[in-house]
Amino acid sequence: MQVALYSRGFITEDIANIRLLLEELRRAEIEAVIYEPFYRTLQEHVFFEHQPVLFSSSEQLSENIDFLMSLGGDGTLLDTVCYVRDSNIPVIGINFGRLGFLASIGKEEIHALVQALQNRTYVVDRRALLHLDANIPLFGEVPYALNEFTIHKKDSSAMVKIHTYLNGEFLNTYWADGLIVATPTGSTGYSLSCGGPIVFPEAGNFIITPVAPHNLNVRPIIVPDDNIISFEVEGRSEQFLCTLDSRMETIDSTVQIAVKKEVFSINLLRLDDSNFLHTLRNKLLWGIDARNAIKL
Structure with a gap:
């Protein structure tokens, strides 16, 4: 071995x-x-x-x-x-x-x-990836991510407008610092810290989560992962950031980008006495009442 x-x-x-x-x-x-x-x-x-x-x-x-x-x-x-x-x-x-x-x-x-x-005596879980398509080469031979894709303003520039479409049909224009499209695996990452929901890894969904949206009535939304999500970006700055997990590229408003489910997945190994519920309880301290630990 x-x-x-x-x-x-x-x-x-x-x-x-x-x-x-x-x-x-x-x-x-x-x-x-x-x-x-x-x-x-x-x-x-x-x-x-x-x-x-x-x-x-x-x-x-x-x-x-x-x-x-x-x-x-x-x-x-x-x-x-x-x-x-x-x-x-x-x-x-x-x-x-x-x-x-x-x-x-x-x-x-x-x-x-x-x-x-x-x-x-282990368990292998299959995790979905998302794939990025663009009209220019981005991210070399690895245009996919396990956690999330993001569009984000660059440096301290003003907020951006991100026109978002599902299968070509207009969804929303996000006035925000950025926008996250997360896989179920990535739902406990950047998306969660921006108010997105926790989604079970085997769920066939994408989570669209705005980063610091200007309109307070805009909330994260869950969509089926058979959708193609495309974007048009504009703002006062000429350049924006585009990321796949921890990898980053700089783009401008002429770049056309879309994300979809990747045709292959990645396998994550875990011990057979551990699962997603166990991880949630362990990492997020669910079921623990801190008040009972306080001694006056």
Whole structure:
């Protein structure tokens, strides 16, 4: 079995857990294929008996890779979309960050995770992606996102007007700082922080959420994901920001853009005793009354 390891980097407190993970994989006779920039920083802190196989691009992930482990927070896991692409390699998120909706496996569960890989006692969830089409090249070979697409004003410029259409029919003009189109997976990300609803991952929907709308009667809306959502953007500034997850491009009002459901999906691995409801209760502290913890 081969497992690819990806991380943006680490802090000193993470080193012990990284060593533990590598040792657990070695004991289980699972070969670790390591992201090259991550390996270069690890060399000062971790002893490798043999030179591991390295990768730095999606093309270097061979068909023998069984899983890709993301070591970090949700942002780190979102990066892995650019590496697994349409290969169907399941992604495992080990949470070295903070909240961790996507990277839901805790550092204290490393031993249990490796055992689950050995015994194949895990669950793989399929998560929908959204795809961006434009009349100019944007985002290279990875014009899709797991969490969300956004249009946003640039810097401290005035609000923008975003004319929005569903399958060519006018929906609304949003006067706002920006607009988010989130997948169900992304409903607990940027969209949630802007007042959007929580949507179950298996729901076949997109969530359209305005960012700081000027009209207070404008609210987030959920639409079926078989819609094509297109936009025309205008404002006092000549340039706007367009993002897919954590990747960003600058566009102007001449750029025509539309989003739709991607034809393939991404696989996220979780332990069989964890699910979306468990994650909600754990991460959002549902069911916990803080008032009962206050001592006067």
